[in-house]
Amino acid sequence: MILIHCPYCDDIRPELEFAYAGEAHIARPADPSALSDAEWEKYLFIRANPRGRHNERWRHVHGCGRFFNAVRDTVTDKFELTYKAGEPRK
Amino acid sequence: MSAHRIANACRLNGAATVNFTFDGKPYQGKAGDSLASALLANGVVLMGRSFKYHRPRGLLGAGAEEPNALVSVDRGGGRFTPNLRATAVEIHEGLDARSQNRWPSLETDFGSINDRLGRFFPAGFYNKTFMWPRSFWEKLYEPSIRRMAGLGDAPSDPDPDVYDATYAHCDVLIVGAGPAGIDAALAASASKKKVFLIDEQDELGGGALADPALWGWLAESLKDLARLPNVTLLPRTTAFGYYHDNFIGAVERLTDHLPDPGHQAREKLWRIRAGEVVLAQGAIERPLVFEGNDVPGVMLAGAARTYLHRFGVAVGSRVALMATHDSGWKDLFALARAGVGVAVIVDLRESVDPALLAEAAELGLRVELGSAVIGVSGRLAVTGIEIARADGSGRHKLACDAVLMAGGWTPSVHLWSHSLGKLEWSEEWGAYLPGKANENVRCVGACGGNWSFGSGVHVGQLPTPKNPALLKAFVDFQNDVTAKDIALAIREGMKSVEHIKRYTTNGMATDQGKTSNLNALQLASSALDRPVQAIGLTTFRPPYTPQTFGALAGHAKDALFQPTRKSPIDSWAEAQGAVFEPVAQWRRARYFPRTGEDMHAAVNRECLAVREGVGIFDASTLGKIEVVGPDAAEFLNRMYTNPWKQLEPGRCRYGLLLREDGFITDDGVSARMAPDRFHLTTTTGGAARVLNMMEDYLQTEWPDLNVWLTSTTEQYAVIALQGPKTREVIAPLVEGIDLSSDAFPHMAVREGTICGVPTRLFRVSFTGELGFEINVPAAYGLHVWKQVWEAGQAHGITPYGTETMHVLRAEKGFIIVGQDTDGTVTPYDAGLDWAVGKKKPDFVGKRSLARPDIVASGRKQLVGLLTDDPNEVLIEGAQIVADPKQAIPMTMIGHVTSSYWSATLGRSIAMALVAGGFDRMGETLHIPSASGKTHTAKVVKPMFYDAEGSRLNG
Known part of the structure; x- marks a missing residue:
């Protein structure tokens, strides 16, 4: 069971307290109606799915309840770091 | 005691006598014996039948690696455990152990006909043979294979045992209490760290238990460790899995070794988070591949030494050694010095360390270098061997009653592999050793390559002058994979070890190839003429050895399997005899049958009561x-x-x-x-x-x-009152709220009190009738419910459950998300255009409603269905076709999502998702059923009752 650092609680807690929430830094467009079908498709469905370093969202669902971002290596499953939602990509 | 016990130099000297049975026959052993050593001491060498060919099998090893001697243990009262390794079962007074996979008996097993027919069961046999005709698979092949194959029987009764579980944290966790593990524990404990030392055996010591020279050191060290408050010793505890961030799963066996377990938990699951992990799992000796290497009495040389020194049991009275490695010579010398007769030392190498030859000469042992065992005589036990020089010349036979194999050592990197540590090939070991770590872990002792067993050579198969196509030389004992099978797999095109493994099933048995993987790799390497590293390596995965489901489940079974959420009204419903159904994790009252009523009758009565009078429903969930x-x-x-x-x-x-x-x-x-x-x-x-x-x-x-x-959700109890008489029921109970239709219209909410309790009173309806939903603090829910129930008696108030709720809402065409929708239904598909704010610039999902696929024609749309025969109730989930006469497989245009008998309407009603459904109004569609009958139904709007809504506005 992975240990994850919650940047809001500033504490390392077991994976059981967290829920994965998909790739990070995919902002909802300010005006979806202005987007073409192709652009909307990209926002809705197209994900990076890298082998290696992945910026992704987690929620400390059984803790403080906050969503935050993390960098995890998809090969080794190791967390490199976590940071608060709204902070720039790391 | 018996001819096989050797009194001196044994750890069980003076141990008490223990009575046990094997296949119903009584035997005696000593306290501290494993089932394996106790049977050997009684001269029993036949302990099992192999998986596929039902060949007679005896012990290969003395520890966790044992592939052959699998037994079932019956502890009575439904406590039945199959597939235990005899080497890991401790005997106790009254132990009832049984052999497996044989009929009618271990000595006479009809299944062994497979052995004679072995040439017809090559690698990939199942894949090739049972392909056609297809219908034979389910009816004939699979049941026959299941009857013939398999190991022990699954227990038939529920497991009555209790299993414990705990979490633990430590600074240093050491797995394996052999010399290297004990040294690591002593070193770590000196720094005041919290240390756990765990070992799968009942006695700590590992390899030292088979080396009398270390017994003094062992006793002192264990005494020191036991005194230290910061050290926890856990014998009988198997670390079965190594997970992320130094999280180790281990199972401690608490009572299986006791004649009377009492009320203790049987096993305890330890979930340990360690700062540092030290793996000291040792190494497993490698068998040699030659014809007859599976006859009972052919075993690993190191195992023979363990049986001798730890248990005081001689594995034979005239023992032969087949070695490619020095360690086997030393094991045999130990046996010879203890007085065990020796037939011969055969070594494939042309020359060996002169010191070994000198010791052999001193002991008067016959030595044949540059030679190999090419055959074993005896069926239920070894009676002799045939030897030839490596070039095939000089064939001769010798009598013996045990054959020791010394093929070198394979470091136990199982947990290391679980932790995703890298492995590197070592020519010296002829095996993979730990490389770069992925966690805070290190390997010490033999499993890290830091232990000398001497030197040797590694060969896939011993040379033989016999026809290789007729050889039964086993690589994987538990799955009956021979060298021939691996050669065949390669001839048929398998080049990667992953393919060879799956085609031959090598390494796929419950022992995960502990004794077979490296030999299979060596064989593949020679056959493909490529280095072993180029063949690849299969991955060890948890569990390291089989564990019980009980230990993994722990307390999470029966009522504790998952929480049951109950509403504040639940106890009342139970007292009324409600029939419940699970909804998410809640249990909800489904209907309230009166004496003699089935669900159909109860639901009809409840529906009519709501439509004609007043019903009360628990909507707290x-x-x-x-x-x-x-x-x-x-x-x-x-x-x-x-x-x-x-x-x-x-x-x-x-x-x-x-x-x-x-x-x-x-x-x-x-x-x-x-x-x-x-x-x-x-x-x-x-x-x-x-x-x-x-x-x-x-x-x-x-x-x-x-x-x-x-x-x-859990702060409010919600009491739904529905029906034309609702207002009369609650009027006397409500204070501070004007209930008249003008002051309190449909789809309004008011705050006040009911029965003196603060309430948020909703005027809403999921039935199409006049209705109120009384929200009160959960703690007052039952109190208010009972008051309303009392007040309603004069009006014939009727409790109803979720089934009636479903029928009533379907009569009005109200959808249930997840039943009438399935995650591919838009508001337009569901006929809910009116609920979409067309003028809103944005809302979640709005842009998608303009996607090409969403606006395309032919989407499945929610419609009503009325069967031509009003008495037919369609089956929910039934597929719908436009033309029932088309050829099978038919084009399915949708399915029934909701279907009920409507007592109100005196006929059946249904809702369905149908392609282009809105344009099919009035069309007749067909619903074939499993019984062969095809139902017909007309497409209508999904609104069957009071379309104008006059009732709920009343």
Whole structure:
């Protein structure tokens, strides 16, 4: 069971307290109606799915309840770091 | 005691006598014996039958690696455990152990006909043979294979045992209490660290238990460790898995070795988080591959030494050694010095360490170098061997009653591999050794390559002058894989070890190839003429050895398997004899049968009672979210499809929630309690999902909105009263609220008190009747329910359950998200255009409603179905076709989502998702059924009762 650092609680807690929430830094467009079908498709469905370093969202669902971002290596499953939602990509 | 016991130099000297049975026959052993050593001491060498060929099998090893001697143990009272390794079963008074996979007996097993027919069962046999005709697979092949194959029988009774579980944290966790593990524990404990030392055996010591020279050191060391308060010693504990961030799963066996377990837990699951892990798992000796290497009495040389010194058991009286490695010579010398007769030492090498030859000469042992065993005589036990020189010359036979194999050593890197540590090939070991670590872990002793067993050579198969196509030289003993099978797999095109493994099943038995993987790799390497490293390596995965389901399940079984959520009204419903059904994790009253009623009769009665009088329904499980803040209306306006900003305080609205892809994910009626406060409801099963989704948007997309979300599902009891007499029932109980239709219209909410309890009273209806939903604090729920129940007696109040609720809402065409929708249904598909705010610039999912696939024609749309025969009730989930005469497989155009008998209408009703359904009004469609009968039904609007809505506005 992975240990994850919650940047809001500033504490390392077991994976059981967290829920994965998909790739990070995919902002909802300010005006979806202005987007073409192709652009909307990209926002809705197209994900990076890298082998290696992945910026992704987690929620400390059984803790403080906050969503935050993390960098995890998809090969080794190791967390490199976590940071608060709204902070720039790391 | 018996001819096989050797009194001197044994750890069991003076141990008490223990009585046990094997296949019903009584035997005696000593306290401290394993089942394996105790049987050997009684001269029993035949302990099992092999998986595929039912060949007679004896012990190969003395430890966790044992592939052959699998037994079942019956502890009585339904406590039956199959597939235990005899080497890991401790004997105790009254132990009842049985052999497996044989009929009628271990000595005479009819299944061994497979052995004679072995040439017809080559690698990939199942894949090649049982392909056609297809229908034979289910009816003939699979049942026959299942009868013949398999190991022990699965227990038939529920497991009555209790299993414990615990979490633990330590600075240093050491797995394996051999010399290297004990040294590591002593070193770590000196620094005041919290140390755990765990070992799978009942006695700590590992390899030292088979080396009398180390017994003094061992006793002193264990005494020192036992005295230290910062050291925890856990014998009988198997570390079965190594997970992320130094999280180790281990099972401690608490009672299997006791004659009377009492009320103790049988096993305990340890979940240990360690700062540092030290793996000291040792190494496993490698068998040699030659004809007859599986005859009972052929075993690993190191195992023979363990049986001798640890248990005081001689594995034979005239023992032969087949070695390619020095360590076997030393094991045999130990046996010879203890007085065991030796037939011969055969070594494949032309020359060996002169010191070994000198010691052999001193002991008067016959030595044949540059030679190999090419055959074993005897069926149920070894009676002799045939030897030839490596070039095939000089064939001769010798009598013996045991053959020791010394093929070198394979470091136990199982847990290391679980931790995703890298492995590197070592020519010296002829095996993979730990390389770069992936966790804070190190390997010490033999499993890290830091232990000398001497030197040797590694060969896939011993040279033989015999025809290789006729050889039975086993590589994987448990799955009956021979060298021939691996050669065949390669001839048939398998080049990667992953393919060879699956084609031959080598390494896929319960021992995960502990003794076979490296030999298979060597064989593949020679056959393909490529280095071993180029063949690849299969991955060890947890569990390291088989563990019980009981230990892994722990307390999480029966009522504790998962929590059952109960509403505040639950006890009342139970007392009324309600029949319950699970809805998400809730248990909800499904219907309230009166004496003699089945569900159909009860539901009919409950439906009519609501339509004609008044019904009472527990809606407490509805998800509830309190949405508070100056931007609450703006937030809901962005989340839901319909407009919320203009909703006046005191009014309710049906909200439809889409995912961003445009499909319906939830719905519910919500009320504006104040300009900055909403009382939201969600579906029973969707409560957590909706809150998570709303938190996501609030926290990450619109953090500028000043809104707070709080789950209030369990804060309120919700009592739904539905039916024309509802108002009369509650009027005397309510204070501070004008219940008249003008003052309190449909889809409104009022605050006041009921039975003296503060309430949020909703006038809403999921039945099409006049209805109120009484929200009161959960702690008062049962009190208010009972008061309303009392007041309703004069009006014939009837409790109803979820089944009646489903029928009543279907009569009105109200959807249930997840039943009439399936995650691919848009508001337009569901006929809910009216709930979509067309003028709103944006809401979650709006853009997707303009996607090409969503606006395309021919989408499945929600319609009503009326069967031509009003007495036929369609089966929910039934497929719908336009033309019943078409050839099978037919083109299916949709399916029935809801279907009930409507007592109100005196006929059946149904809802369905049908391709292009809105344009099919009046069409007749066909619903073939499993019975062969095809039903016909007319497409109608999904509104079967009171289309104008006059009843709910009354």
